[in-house]
Structures are given as C-alpha cells and as structure tokens.
Amino acid sequence: MRITQGCFSFLPDLTDEQIKKQIQYCLGKDWAVNIEFTDDPHPRNTYWEMWGLPMFDLRDAAGIMMELKECRKVYGDRYIRINAFDSSHGWESVRISFIVNRPKNEPGFRLARQEVSGRNMRYTTTSYAVDLPEGQRYNGA
Amino acid sequence: MLSTVENTEGKPVADIDLRKEFSEVGIGEVLEQLDRELIGLAPVKTRIREIASLLLIERIRQRMGLSAETPTLHMSFTGNPGTGKTTVALRMANILHKLGFVRRGHVVSVTRDELVGQYIGHTAPKTKEILKKAMGGVLFIDEAYYLYRPDNERDYGQEAIEILLQVMESQRDDLVVILAGYGDRMDKFFASNPGFRSRVAHHIDFPDYGDSELMWIAELMLKEQNYHFTAEARDAFARYIAIRKTQPLFSNARSIRNALDRIRLRQANRLVADLDRIVTADDIQSIDAADVLASRVFDKPSTPEGKS
Numbered sequence A: 001m002r003i004t005q006g007c008f009s010f011l012p013d014l015t016d017e018q019i020k021k022q023i024q025y026c027l028g029k030d031w032a033v034n035i036e037f038t039d040d041p042h043p044r045n046t047y048w049e050m051w052g053l054p055m056f057d058l059r060d061a062a063g064i065m066m067e068l069k070e071c072r073k074v075y076g077d078r079y080i081r082i083n084a085f086d087s088s089h090g091w092e093s094v095r096i097s098f099i100v101n102r103p104k105n106e107p108g109f110r111l112a113r114q115e116v117s118g119r120n121m122r123y124t125t126t127s128y129a130v131d132l133p134e135g136q137r138y139n140g141a
Numbered sequence B: 001m002l003s004t005v006e007n008t009e010g011k012p013v014a015d016i017d018l019r020k021e022f023s024e025v026g027i028g029e030v031l032e033q034l035d036r037e038l039i040g041l042a043p044v045k046t047r048i049r050e051i052a053s054l055l056l057i058e059r060i061r062q063r064m065g066l067s068a069e070t071p072t073l074h075m076s077f078t079g080n081p082g083t084g085k086t087t088v089a090l091r092m093a094n095i096l097h098k099l100g101f102v103r104r105g106h107v108v109s110v111t112r113d114e115l116v117g118q119y120i121g122h123t124a125p126k127t128k129e130i131l132k133k134a135m136g137g138v139l140f141i142d143e144a145y146y147l148y149r150p151d152n153e154r155d156y157g158q159e160a161i162e163i164l165l166q167v168m169e170s171q172r173d174d175l176v177v178i179l180a181g182y183g184d185r186m187d188k189f190f191a192s193n194p195g196f197r198s199r200v201a202h203h204i205d206f207p208d209y210g211d212s213e214l215m216w217i218a219e220l221m222l223k224e225q226n227y228h229f230t231a232e233a234r235d236a237f238a239r240y241i242a243i244r245k246t247q248p249l250f251s252n253a254r255s256i257r258n259a260l261d262r263i264r265l266r267q268a269n270r271l272v273a274d275l276d277r278i279v280t281a282d283d284i285q286s287i288d289a290a291d292v293l294a295s296r297v298f299d300k301p302s303t304p305e306g307k308s
Helices: A018-026 A062-075 B018-025 B025-036 B042-064 B085-098 B123-134 B159-172 B183-192 B194-197 B211-222 B231-246 B252-273 B281-284 B290-291
Strands: A034-038 A079-088 A093-101 A109-115 A122-125 B074-079 B107-110 B138-140 B176-181 B202-205
Touching: A018 A034, A018 A062, A018 A079, A034 A062, A062 A079, A062 A093, A062 B123, A079 B211, A109 B107, B018 B042, B025 B042, B025 B085, B042 B085, B042 B202, B042 B211, B074 B085, B074 B183, B085 B138, B085 B176, B085 B202, B107 B123, B123 B138, B123 B159, B159 B194, B176 B183, B183 B194, B211 B231, B211 B252, B231 B252, B231 B290, B252 B290
Parallel strands: B074 B176, B074 B202, B107 B138, B138 B176
Antiparallel strands: A034 A079, A079 A093, A109 A122
8 A cells, every 4th residue: 555645645756856856946945854764654653763964054955865865775665755844933844745765565554443342443553564573574575 | 947958968959159158158257257356366267267168168068969978077276375266166166057067056165174073983974964065066175185194094084085086976967076275285185195186177276476466455355345555555565565475374365364454453443542533534444554564574673674
C-alpha cells in the first residue's frame, strides 16, 4: 500500500529534477531545509530521524541534493522526506514536507480491533513492517 | 526559474550575434565597473577580460552544441595583502553569474578556521557545511595555504583538502572555488598538493600598488565618505605613503584604509577640541595636514623629520 503523507504524495514520485525545483522554491523563501528518514511510517509518527545536521543559510538546492544522494546511499530502503522550516515570526514551523524516497515494497497497515466493555470496539492501525526490528524492516523486500 | 543555459540541449542554434550576446549577458557593465572602481591592477584586469571572453565563447559553444562539458573554472589569486583579491573575487562571481556558469552568484568567503575541525570527525561535516552553503556560487578560500600544514602529519587540514578536491572535481557545475593567498606560500602549497594545481584552471597574480595608485585609492576612499584632502594634507599623505611602504606589515590598500580611519579620528578630535566656533560643511569635510602628520609613522627616527 502506497503511503500518502505530506505534500505531493498522491502524485507519482517526484523525479530528482522536480525535487530540486521544490527545494529551490523553499530556499527562495528563506526556509531551512532538512532531510529525515524512518522505517516506521505510521501517520502519527511525526518524529523521523534527521540526516546529518539541519542546513541553514543555503542558497542553492545542489547542496541538499548532495546530502539526499548520501542519505539514499545509506538508507535507500527506508522512507526519506524533505522538510522546510520557516523561522519567520508567526510561522516558526514546518511549511512543507514531502517524501522523496520510499521502500520498493510497502506492505501497508493492519487494522486491529479490540473488543471493550459493552459492545464497543476500538480500532488501531499498525504497519506490517514494524513487526520486524528496527533496521531490518524493509531489507530485501 | 533555473538557469536557461543547460536547458537548450537538443536544439543547437546555428548562428549568434556576438554583440547582442555580449550586451545581453551584461558583463560589459561589470568589466567597466571593474575598470572604474579598481585602480591599477592592469594585469589582473587583462586576465579577467580574457577569462570573461573565453566564458562568453564557451557559452555560445554550448548553445551551438559544440561542447557539453562545463569548463574548469576554479581559480587561484595570489598577491600581497590588500591588493584587492577579495574585491575581484566578488566581481568574478558576478561575471560568472551573468554568464550562467554559477546559478546564484553569491560569494562565501572562508579561511582555515571555517573548514577545518578541532577533533576527529569534526572536519568533514564542517567542510561539507561550507561547501553546501557555497553551492550555486563561489567559495573564496582566503589564505588557502594554511589548509596544509606539512609539519604536522595528523593535521585535519588534509581531510578538508580531500573533501574540497572531491567536490571541486565532481560538482564542477555547482560551485567555483577561488583560492587566495600570498604568492610564495601559495606556490609551496600547490607544489605539495598537486591535486589542487591541476584542478585550478586560472592563476592570477596581483601586483603591489605604486605610490601614485595608493594616492588615488586614498582619494577615492575619502570621496566615497564625503571627505577630501587639503593641498598640504595631500602632500603630507604622499609622504606618509612613501614612508609607510618601507615599514613592516604594510598591506597596500588595507593599510591606506586603516590610515584614513585614524586620520578621520584625529580630524574629528581636532574639530571637537575647539568648541567655540561655527563649523562649515567644508570644515567637516576637509582633512588638514596636521591630521595626517600626527601619525606615528612620521616619528620613526630613520625617516627625515619635516614639519610643515
């Protein structure tokens, strides 16, 4: 199941050229762009791991593309996303976030039902991938 | 939004009006500005003109489909302190930007401190951070020879050099590196780092300024700040230059700038010392011989003492 989180996730995967243009748009607005990765793509998992350091004061997307290439080399089998943070007063938050890399095989989510008091039901979703320990989740998939 | 130079592949143009092309990219203005605002430096200006012409032709060749490779643009500026290396680097970035060889045209100016770390594992992220900031523009490394310390084989400078060389080679279309430093020490640096020598396409040597050129520079600097020398002050400053040049730690235009800053200080002090009078705009703007002659440079016993 294809995960749809962040911007552009209902579109076909962005090409590197398109990613570069999006990053350049962010830099043009003076947002700080960083790269994050994870192998636990639950929609409520907002804390992905950061690749390297946040990148401030960049002028051109080439620098971030260089880091993205490095990140893909190491974590090419995980989800990688790009965030752009707007530090200006009143915003002070992430303005755009989009996935730039996904595993070849995305097993999707299971819906777990729990019967509770009365005839009530509780629902929760779990990614099939997280049954395996961290770091092995998308290997060889 | 991005540079249009690369986007023309597939439809090479047959002929190009050279004059139109030249005025379109607007490097003529930059070169004129260079001529106007930088005094002396004739050999440097000639070299920059040559490089600009070469790049203009290269750009046309790319559009005609005659060459696809980005030319190597890394440069080395050698010369004594205060000879205008940083200023020319800024102009160079402007020229490269106008011709479309760098996408943004900004200059990131660094020295060893910003590239080399203090402990193991510190250097690589530090160097990469600077490189990322410089992408799309020009990385200006001042006193580049400090990167290489032959006396200490565990020096982290070597690591920074390796990363630099790698990026200089693999991302030639993303950034241009300009290395700057004193002539003799840069020669040694290149001799011990052949990798750099072969990756740097243009070596430009900055000559020292002559006495009259330094005088022009001083007057230009004063004019920019709405000051001017009186006739006696001008003579005194000419003597100042002649004496200062023979003294140690003379750094051309920078010494002149510092001297002028001190002279302005003394002029202000002189004006404030006598409060019971009306000052005119001319008083405020003019620098007297006394302001110049109060300099310590004239105290040296080796110099002929002359009071005017």
